[in-house]
Amino acid sequence: MSLSGPFSLALFKQLYQLKQFRAAATLLSHATNIKEAKEIYELITKTIQTNCWQSFLSNPHLNPFIYHDELCEMLERLLKAMVRELKSAQLTDFDRAQHVVRNLQQTVVLIAKNPQWCRVLSYSYFVPLISTNPFLAHYVTTDPNFFVHLDSVQIAKILALEPFKARNLLLRINSLIFNDEENAHWAEDTLRYLLVRNLEAQSMMLEKVQFHDFLEITFLYFEENRAFAMEVLKNKLLCREWLKCNEAYKHPLLTAQDYIALSKWHANDPGLSAQYVRLSTQSMKNVIENMQMLTLSESTEAELLTPANTMIVEMKPVVNAEKQKEPLQVNKGDKKEGPAILR
Structure with missing residues (x-):
């Protein structure tokens, strides 16, 4: 059975019914018809087979079908499945359960990596999930394509949920100030917020030499x-x-x-x-x-503008003009002077 040719919906259904989920996921990656997306979605969401889910989510020809309601349904089921598997891990095969949970967690990360879906749900939707998903926590705290869309309050929540990742996250935000013109303003605002409101971030910024330049810039802001x-x-x-x-x-x-x-x-x-x-x-x-x-x-200014002073100022040009009409008298021994001026 060849899986490298064009996608066949009938073959996909057959593989799925036979529980050959890896083969079905491989075939699904070749699907190109958005009209088949709804039928495929309804089939694969009857159960959680992460191979097929991830293949569907990664396929740019099919995933435009997924919008708000589908995202909410998938994430809700993924989170419930994680809880169920973690509970069963204590009673059954721990290694198997851990493997299943890992696949579920990585499926959530796949959703978080899609900017359109993040805008539909909001980027902040994923912040509370990082406490139970180490793969998501790593992505959220290391990829600026994600965390620059969060406000200062959400960044503070991440620091509280993942204190061991705080230092690296703060350093990455700090680097944006000097290396990313588009996000530099966001980075400055975020670090200033944390400097005055978050004790852990505050201590780190005061201790680490990497924040020296930021603190100098911030002092100028403090003065202004x-x-x-x-x-x-x-x-x-x-x-x-x-x-x-x-x-x-x-x-x-x-x-x-x-x-x-x-x-x-x-x-x-x-x-x-x-x-x-x-x-x-x-x-x-x-x-x-x-x-x-x-x-x-x-x-003082009002006194200088009194009627009497104003009259004198206005008369000056007239008096000068009259004086200029008089013939100039010059006596021997006297210096020749110009027109008389008002003294």
């Missing part, structure tokens, strides 16, 4: 972004280890109200809290002084 500065200054570890500051930090963009908010935030540290109160007071004084200077400047 008031909201981010507030997040940093609420974090004592960042102030001590990154800003090298054990006191209240005077930031050029913070207002008196901001310093009061920081004082309340650090209420459990009376000394630091009092320092922020003093910065708030100083900030208010500076505001008042600036307002007084502005008022004085406006008053």
